[in-house]
Amino acid sequence: MKLLTSLAAIVSVSEAFVLPAERLSSELSTIEERQTADPECVHGPQTRRCWSGGYSVATDFDLKHPETTVTRSYTLTITNSTCNPDGNGERLCQLINGQYPGPTITADWGDLLSIKIINKLEDNGTAIHFHGVRQLNTCGADGVPGITQCPIAPGAEFTYLFRATQFGTSWYHSHFSNQYGDGVVGAMVFNGPATSNYDVDLGPYSLTDWYYATAFETSMQSMISLQTQGGPPKANNILINGTNKNAAGGGAYNEVAITKGKKYRLRLINMSVDQYMRVSLDGHKMTVMTSDFVPIKPYVTETLLIAIGQRYDVIITANQTAGSYFFRVDPAADCFAANDHFGRAIWTYSDVSPSTPPENPWPVPTTQCLEPSEMAPYWKQAVPSNSFSSDVTRLNVNITTGEFLPDPDTIVVWAIDDQNINVNWSRPTVSFVDEGDTDYTPEMHVMHLQDEGKWNYYLIQQTGSAPPIPHPIHLHGHDFFVLGQGSTAWDGTATLNFATPPRRDTATVPGGGWLAIAFPSNNPGTWLLHCHIAFHIGEGLGMQFIEEAGKIVKPHGYDETCSSWRAYEKGMYYPKHDSGL
Structure with missing residues (x-):
């Protein structure tokens, strides 16, 4: 049963709060035609490329980006609860405003957001990360405990303030250990232009694996299994917008009504703990128009592979015989972490009654867990190639031994360059920066980015000590250009794409393979890079970048949040047992 209570998020329009001035990298602002104003361009069903004020999808x-005077205010209260999303039975959950998934945060491109988090959990801290949001000059709103803030203690609250400088679809989730697997997740929609026309926006379609054990139980199972290089626990189900039938036939499918001849925008979000997914709608092709927040040149496909943390906005045209059709969300078997369960929804044309659809799936392609090759950004931009060979930094994903302080035991961990990340909740990286202390501890796993305006190149690859499984790599504070991927070891002979590279904020290092990315330094902050398999970042697979340290500003409420957390931590019931992320 899908848990949906009345929306308790408070949305309001108020005077704009003050943010640091947005800055633009001069090295990026050379293509003036992308910025040509068109005041007659008005957003509508046949002109989705348009927005307002001269802004369009070409921007x-x-x-x-626009800078409106509108502030969208939300209050999100996190509580201990129980939930039963697929009818299997109640289990302990942690919910936002009493519902799963949490309320959708909605704003227009250029709006300001004020999001108050109230922690009413009994024995857990929390912090909320807004996945893929650039946080231009607002690093303190990135929501990463031990890096950008202290956790929000039980009984405390914290308000995140930032501007929606991007448009599109994403999600928000707890970054406090594996907490989001217990329900602390929700969708985000920043309304803006699009590269393809449509009639109806169906809103977010959240896709997630679901475990009958709690997130902290499954994370401990995964860590114990890792000690012998075993696999993590498998999920018990896959949910679509918080519901599905269970293996015994209980629960309910998500249902969607469509009208023949209409074009529908669907915002697909993989919110999983540990599950790559392949999605499709029987009999209907999809026109893909975004990858993560980035608009792309539309292309048509029958199925779509979605890594953990990735989003795709697609257009589906209701152009088939009236009836009911299965929307399929299947484990991607070529991405290792397949379970034995499948997500299903039923889409029905409005002039017939819903019924159990026939089995008519599209053929499943074999991709070796590589990203779709058709993703060409709508904004054509080349990446400088002349300094790649001299400036590229290799990051090797491997398994080694390490500690998760304050626990002194040495255990098997996931790592980058033989170092597992392990944050100090009570002294985040921002505190080091604010105090001018550059004596970073090894477990903070800090690396400095290039100076403002210069390009950063990273080659992320798996080494022989790691099982050959894919890793969805997510970068905070930036999206990046994907110069190339490969499913075998990097040998320097692959041809990289500097002319028209795909651009996104989450991309896969294939099992036993490599991923080459590039991005410019243009956003001061302390930014986490990590595998978005929740078990893996909990087991150490991450590192952090410090960018333009002299321009990083602590957010309002930072010191109060740390004070309340330090007081709570002295007697907290559940000690930290993983990386803290």
Whole structure:
């Protein structure tokens, strides 16, 4: 049963709060035609490329974005609860405003957001990360405990303030250990232009694996299994917008009504703990128009592979015989972490009654867990190639031994360059920066980015000591250009794409393979890079970048949040047992 209570998020319009001035990298602002104003361009069903005020889908939001005077205010209260999303039975959950998934945060491109988090959990801290949001000059709103803030203690609250400089679809989730697997997740929609026309926006379609054990139980099972290089626990189900039938036939499918001849926008979000997914709608092809927040040149496909943390906005045209059709969300078997369960929803044309659809799936392609090759950004931008060979930094994903302080035991961990990340909740990286202390501890796993305006190149690869499984790599504070991927060891002979590279904020290192990315330094902050398999970042697979340290500003409420957390931590019931992320 899908848990949906009345929306308790408070949305309001108020005077704009003050943010640091947005800055643009001069090295990126050379393509003036992308910024040509068109005051007659008005957003509508046949003109989705348009927005308002001369902004359109041709506007690269890294270079320019609206700055409205509207503030969207939300209050999100996190509580201990129980939930039963697939009818299998109640289990302990942690919910936002009493519902799963949490309320959808909605704003227009250029709006300001004020999001108050009230922690009413009994024995857990929390912090909320807004996945893929650039947080331009607002690093303190990135929501990463031990890096950008202290956790929000039980009984305390914290308000995140930032501007929606991007448009599109994403999600927010707890970054406090594996907490989001217990329900602390929700969708985000930043309304803006699009590269393809449509009639109806169906809103977010959240896709997630679901475990009958709690997130902290499964994370401990995964860590114990890792000690012998075994696999993590398998999920018990896959949910679509918080519901599905269970193996015994209980529960309920998500249902969608469509009208023949209409074009529907669907916002797909993989919110899983540990599950790559392949999605499709029987008999209907999809026109893909975004990858993560980035608009792309539309292309048509029958199925779509979605890594953990990735989003795709697609257009589906209701152009088939009236009836009911299965929307399928299947484990991606070529991405290792397949379970034995499948997500299903039923889409029905409005002039017939819903019924159990026939089995008519599209053929399943074999991709070796590589990203779709058709993703060409709508904004054509080349990446400088002349300094790649001299400036590229290799990051080796491997398994080694390490500690998760304060626990002194040495255990098997996931790592980058033989170092597992392990944050100190009570002294985040921002505190080091604010105090001018550069004596970073090894377990903080800090690396400095290039100076403002210069390009950063990273080659992330798996080494022989790691099982050959894919890792969805997510970068905070930036999206990046994907110069190339490969499913075998990097040998320097692959041809990289500097001319028209895909661009996104989450991309896969294939099992036993490599991923090459590039991005410019243009956003001061302390930014986490990590595998978005929740078990893996909990087991150490991450590191952090410090960018333009002299321009990093602590957010309002930072010191109070740390004070309340330090007081709570002295007697907290559940000690930290993993990386803290």
